[in-house]
Amino acid sequence: MNSEQLTSLLRTLLQVAGGIAVGRGWIDADTATALTGAIVTILVTLWGLYARRNAALVAAAAKVPEVKTILADPATAIAIPSAKVQPAP
Numbered sequence: 001m002n003s004e005q006l007t008s009l010l011r012t013l014l015q016v017a018g019g020i021a022v023g024r025g026w027i028d029a030d031t032a033t034a035l036t037g038a039i040v041t042i043l044v045t046l047w048g049l050y051a052r053r054n055a056a057l058v059a060a061a062a063k064v065p066e067v068k069t070i071l072a073d074p075a076t077a078i079a080i081p082s083a084k085v086q087p088a089p
Contacts, residue, residue, distance in 0.1 A: 055079045
């Protein structure tokens with residue numbers, strides 16, 4: 001599942017939960033809309049920070065067929081299970 005699919009699923013689930021909360025009178029429609037937007041924004045931001053950490057970027061680059069070798073710091077090189085990723089001298 002990619003980030004776009006995850007975001008769409010999250011938004012839909014939050015809208016359903018907001019609809020239930022509004023239908024039961026727990027919150028009003030404006031509050032449900034604001035909460036849904038805030039939660040999606042926060043979670044997508046956290047996911048973006050996680051997905052763009054050094055190890056994830058190097059791992060993604062190692063999956064590209066045109067990339068032959070990646071020199072990375074030793075800690076990152078050890079964390080990536082790919083023969084393409086080598087520790088920098």
